[in-house]
Amino acid sequence: MKVTKKKIDDLQFQLSIAVAAEDYVANEKKKLADRRRTAEFKGFRKGMVPMTLIQRVYGDQALVEAVNEVVSHALSEYITKNKLNLLGEPLTSEKQEDIEWKSGNDFTFKFDLATAPEVTLEPGKEDKVTYYKIDVTEKAKKEMKENMLRQMGSLQEGKKAGEDDYLVCDMTNGTVSVEGTYVSVRNVAEEGRALFKGKKAGDKFDVDVNLAFTNETDRAAMLKIKKDELKDLDPLFHVTVVNVKTFVSAEANQETFDKLFGQDKVHNDEEFSAAVEERLKENYKQEADYRFGKDLKAYLVEKAAVTLPEDFLKRWLIYINEGKFTAEQIEAEFPTFIEDFKWQTVRSSLMEKYGLKVEQKDLQEAAEAFAAYQYAMYGMGGVPQEMIREAAQRVLADERQSRQIEENVEDQKVITAVREVVTLANKKITVEKFRELK
16 A cells, blocks of 8 residues: 655645555455355355355445545554644545446545644734723613612503503403413514503403514414414404503612622612622623633734635535535635634644643533523522532533533633733723724
8 A cells, every 4th residue: 555645735735545455355355254244145044145145245335345444544544643733634635536446456545635834923022912991980880770670670560551561461352362461562563562552451452463473482372372373363352451560670778789799798879889880890801801812812813824725624614514504605604714713723832832731620610600601691590509510511511512612711721821921902991882892
């Protein structure tokens, strides 16, 4: 067997693997013998099928498997021996000649490969990256206080339905009747919102539910029927308002403070304002840190001037995503992909430069933080640590999520290390201007 390398450019080359009959014939015979031991043919005892019949039925399959195994081994051995840092994986060359699969033939296989570029980066104090300091304004504090009190609020009896209120209604079309269903005025489509807004207990009116509630899932839930029953439903309903529910924010009292900040942490409006300011500062810091990380990554990629074999990577993406995405879809998403790939190349170089490693403890902590965040998104605070640990284990057991967690940990380790050596150009900014940044 002979392996020949042909350079295409600084990052790409073609490997030709010439396979002679003697390279695969023993493996081919073994595979046929294995088939004979297990094959079951009518009229023959197991293991006693004539080899000529095995050859006729399984010969092509055995040949392909035997040759592919030899080629795969040669390819893997070459990559390992030459310590190649590949981009993607080897692809069958577009110039591969047609192969006549016949036992005893010699074969030549051609593969296109691409290696990751060498990255030489020496971040230092001469590198300046903007770090935004977001101002905490009285307006922001006021809005956050109002939002926090609103979060702790409740539905109470109202008189007339406003934009943010709910109506408790009985509805019937003569066939379907539903009692005490809740209707959010804000969620009613514009075509029907005027019918609900301003209504009070005892008011009656007719409504076309198809026009007023365009989301079929929500409409079925409101009418307490199955979604597939909607198509046969008379959409004209008579509505009787039972009562109005208006959302009232919680009072700024000790009970509310305890719910928001913990027992006896805040006692009066002055301390409430101070606690809100601290929370805003923490929120803004998280946003500023995220922005800094994003800007730092872009800065390092630009400084590294990474170039990648884009045509090869497009081919590879089409290959690994066959059946999932079209070539047109991959082409449309390619600019985002290539920038991410450039960062991965830079990140890998800096992980090695700074001697950074991802330990199992890092992954566990990151997965637990992700799980806690997910619970919080569903309004579940104070979840027991055991539940969070179990959720984290499920995340890490999922290959895609686990890899994403690992990449995020690598990102943070690199950003933290580089942040220590570059210059942060602090810049004050309002939260409105900050969120307008691209």
